Amino acid sequence: MRNKNSQMLVRGFLFLGLAFSTQLYAQDRSLATVPHVExxxxxxxxxxxxxxxxxxxxxxxxxxxxxxxxxxxxxxxxxxxxxxxxxxxxxxxxxxxxxxxxxxxxxxxxxxxxxxxxxxxxxxxxxxxxxxxxxxxxxxxxxxxxxxxxxxxxxxxxxxxxxxxxxxxxxxxxxxxxxxxxxxxxx
CATH class of the missing domain: 2.40.128.20 (Calycin beta-barrel core domain)
Structure with a gap:
């Protein structure tokens, strides 16, 4: 039982790490425009x-x-x-x-x-x-x-x-x- 909980915990951390790194990459790829165009x-x-x-x-x-x-x-x-x-x-x-x-x-x-x-x-x-x-x-x-x-x-x-x-x-x-x-x- 303990082994199964450990695997789920590791998978959870891996998933969170992947989600976090994906979010960081997406932010790095954002593109700023000029604040306002007349x-x-x-x-x-x-x-x-x-x-x-x-x-x-x-x-x-x-x-x-x-x-x-x-x-x-x-x-x-x-x-x-x-x-x-x-x-x-x-x-x-x-x-x-x-x-x-x-x-x-x-x-x-x-x-x-x-x-x-x-x-x-x-x-x-x-x-x-x-x-x-x-x-x-x-x-x-x-x-x-x-x-x-x-x-x-x-x-x-x-x-x-x-x-x-x-x-x-x-x-x-x-x-x-x-x-x-x-x-x-x-x-």
């Missing part, structure tokens, strides 16, 4: 300066932009554009749903057909991790650290500022070794 300042045209390789952007060769506006439902309208190898403009329209109002730093974005965007599946995380006070540069990612973008209001921002944002991304646990620098041909 949407009226964030809206408008952004130039993609750098990104982690993405399957849905593989055709984009240059002039990658994102324009954010408010749609008739009060959500973000997303208009992504780029130029492919043949010089054709590619366009992807989506909708962003703020998931942490009134802070506005965590957005779920869907590029599904408009008729089914209201469904919660098929939405990707778009978290604003860093933005300068004048809303001229932003760092956007997601909690699994698979996607990352450096965005700027100008097509050719100061390189030191870009490096600062990439270093910050590294402190958050993002690998920046595979970042693709976006070519912007606009002067």
């Amino acid at each position: 949407l009226d300042k964030y809206l408008g045209l952004w130039y993609e300066i750098a990104r982690k390789p993405l399957y849905f952007q593989k055709e984009c060769q240059k002039d990658v932009t994102a324009r954010y506006t408010i749609n008739e439902y009060g959500n973000l309208a997303v208009d992504n554009r780029c130029i492919d190898e043949q010089g054709n403009e590619l366009r992807s329209l989506g909708e962003g749903f703020i998931s942490n109002e009134p802070y506005n730093s965590k957005i779920k974005v869907s590029f599904l057909p408009e008729a089914v965007r209201w469904m919660p599946f098929g939405r990707g995380d778009y978290w604003i991790l860093k933005v300068d006070p004048q809303y001229q540069m932003a760092l956007v990612g997601e909690p699994k650290r698979k996607y990352l973008w450096v965005l700027s209001r100008t097509p050719h921002p100061d390189e030191q500022k870009v490096k600062e944002y990439l270093r910050y991304a590294q402190t958050l646990g993002f690998s920046t070794k595979d970042m693709i620098r976006s070519e912007q041909t606009e002067p």
Whole structure:
């Protein structure tokens, strides 16, 4: 009887240890966003300066932009554009749903057909991790650290500022070794 109680006690401690270490790992993997985003300042045209390789952007060769506006439902309208190898403009329209109002730093974005965007599946995380006070540069990612973008209001921002944002991304646990620098041909 004593042996059985000892085994149960050991199993209980193992389970608690596993639960505790899992919780610690989950906390380490959490991702901090900016405390608050003023949407009226964030809206408008952004130039993609750098990104982690993405399957849905593989055709984009240059002039990658994102324009954010408010749609008739009060959500973000997303208009992504780029130029492919043949010089054709590619366009992807989506909708962003703020998931942490009134802070506005965590957005779920869907590029599904408009008729089914209201469904919660098929939405990707778009978290604003860093933005300068004048809303001229932003760092956007997601909690699994698979996607990352450096965005700027100008097509050719100061390189030191870009490096600062990439270093910050590294402190958050993002690998920046595979970042693709976006070519912007606009002067």
